[in-house]
Amino acid sequence: MTPNEMPQGYDELEALLPWYINGTLDAETRNRIATALVTDARLRKALELARDEAEAVDDINESIAPPAPRVLGNIMSRLPSVQRSNSKFAWRLLTERFTEFVAGVQPRTLVYTAVAAALVLVVQSGVIGMLALQNQGSGPELASVPENDIATQNVRLIVKFVPGATVSNVAELLDELDAGILKGPSGGGLFTIGLDAPQDGELGIDRLIREIESKKDIVAFVSRAAP
Amino acid sequence: MFDTIILNDAMGRGLEGMVRFIELATDETAASRDDRQLVDRIATGDELAFRALYARHNLRIHRFIRRLLRNPSAAEDVLSEVFLAAWRQAGGYEGRSTVNTWLCGIARNKALEYLRKYPPAAEHAELAEVADSADTPEVATQKSNKKALLRQCVERLGLEHRDVVDLVYYHGKSIDEVAEILRIPLNTVKTRMFYARKKLSEMLKLAGIDRGWP
Numbered sequence: 409m410t411p412n413e414m415p416q417g418y419d420e421l422e423a424l425l426p427w428y429i430n431g432t433l434d435a436e437t438r439n440r441i442a443t444a445l446v447t448d449a450r451l452r453k454a455l456e457l458a459r460d461e462a463e464a465v466d467d468i469n470e471s472i473a474p475p476a477p478r479v480l481g482n483i484m485s486r487l488p489s490v491q492r493s494n495s496k497f498a499w500r501l502l503t504e505r506f507t508e509f510v511a512g513v514q515p516r517t518l519v520y521t522a523v524a525a526a527l528v529l530v531v532q533s534g535v536i537g538m539l540a541l542q543n544q545g546s547g548p549e550l551a552s553v554p555e556n557d558i559a560t561q562n563v564r565l566i567v568k569f570v571p572g573a574t575v576s577n578v579a580e581l582l583d584e585l586d587a588g589i590l591k592g593p594s595g596g597g598l599f600t601i602g603l604d605a606p607q608d609g610e611l612g613i614d615r616l617i618r619e620i621e622s623k624k625d626i627v628a629f630v631s632r633a634a635p
Numbered sequence: 636m637f638d639t640i641i642l643n644d645a646m647g648r649g650l651e652g653m654v655r656f657i658e659l660a661t662d663e664t665a666a667s668r669d670d671r672q673l674v675d676r677i678a679t680g681d682e683l684a685f686r687a688l689y690a691r692h693n694l695r696i697h698r699f700i701r702r703l704l705r706n707p708s709a710a711e712d713v714l715s716e717v718f719l720a721a722w723r724q725a726g727g728y729e730g731r732s733t734v735n736t737w738l739c740g741i742a743r744n745k746a747l748e749y750l751r752k753y754p755p756a757a758e759h760a761e762l763a764e765v766a767d768s769a770d771t772p773e774v775a776t777q778k779s780n781k782k783a784l785l786r787q788c789v790e791r792l793g794l795e796h797r798d799v800v801d802l803v804y805y806h807g808k809s810i811d812e813v814a815e816i817l818r819i820p821l822n823t824v825k826t827r828m829f830y831a832r833k834k835l836s837e838m839l840k841l842a843g844i845d846r847g848w849p
Contacts, residue, residue: 415826415833417849423829426800432809457846461835464785465804468702475697475711480689483715483722487682490723583727607752 421451425458491588491602563605563613564590564633565620568598573626581626585616600633666691670734677725689718692735695806696742702801703746703794705755713749717742732815739806740816743798750794781844788838796831803828 421444427433428441444451569578582588585603592599606612613632620630670691676684696717701710720741728737792800802808802816813824829849836846 414822415829417833418826418829419849422849423825426803426828426832427810430803430807430809432807432812454848457848458832460782460785461789461800461832462804464782464789465800468786468789469698469801469805472698472701474694475714479711479715480686480693483689483718484682484686486715486719487685487722490719492680492723492726579727583724586724607748 422454425451425455426462428455429458429462563603563616565601565603565617566598566629566631566633567601567620567627568596568629569626570624570628577626581620581623585620598629667733671728671730674721674725674728674734677722678728685718685722688721688734692738693718695735696738699739699798699801699806700742700746702797703743704749709749709753713742713745716745720745732812735806736808736812736816739802739808739812740818743816784839784842784844785835788835788842791838792831792834795827796834799824799827800831 421441424433424437424441428438433441441451445455582601585601587601587603590600590602594600603616606616608615617630617632620627670688673684673688673691677688693714697710697714700713700717701707704710704713717738721738724741728734732740789797789800798817799813802813808816810821810824813828814821817824817827819827833849836848839846
């Protein structure tokens, strides 16, 4: 949105007053507003209005009672059956440990950078396999998933990742889809992934497959898994 | 400060559990850093860390959802879904935003999913309009109170205005954070807030109070 497309009556400093009140503006903008407030009576009036609004919103929210204690009990009872996605966490741990390793080596050791890079490529396939193993480990839990969870985790797809896809690419795609690797790699590098069923049924699954197919830099092949 | 049930549960886990719970949940000075540590622990399956995260955030996230849905029992159901999603997705949290902002984003998505699945009954909207025009003596008295009237107007804002004013005024979110939660560009955050405030002025004007803005 360009300045010309801003709504009628819009004034940048006035528009920023709500964030001036909640204290999240950067120092430069905050000082600009503070300076303008000294001389601009209209801006001071606008600030009063914004403060009234903030007080009203605060009153409304504070009047809402806390959730019932049984909510936590309900959540805790369902935790064991929840399928978890640890893809990015595994990748972050890997990169953090690698960074620590690099930070600890002597400068002349850095000639081995190429070797380390090659190692990362090798580890990539291992991490994807590890993600699959983690999810395989949760297999028995699936047997005890409550009915409502089964209803939202019943789409299984066969996916093959392109050879150049990084672990980070794959992890991001899985998180974007809220999916987890259930099996793989099997012959030909195929993985089975599980994800939430779209609310619009078959149409939604077709749309999901097209969406995954469009990630050509990550995915070489995707198809429904046999039931 | 923390729900009795959570505390009792921690006590039930013995002294070690209690000490660990207090470490996780009451260190206010390092709240933000610890939130991230909690999420990392949750990613490894630490249920006590999960309880501490719930203790820290359930109240505000619940209020955010309640305001979006305007339905107390549905808000508690959606709150459960939000924290279950947090448990499921903890491994994907990268720390690019605060944990509270991450939870707000999940909460809004879950609330919108609920609204798509169970659209609010039309009579709810009509009820709001009727209540507005049919002033009982009580309402008329309230209207003499500008603050009470402003609260009524805030309550009646539409969904897309309600969430932005709540995120800014109550949850203290920056422009960047609101953009992340609502998944809209930064300038749209500013104009949406502008329109929300303009709507409040229009509603107040209809009720006889001219704020002289915008």
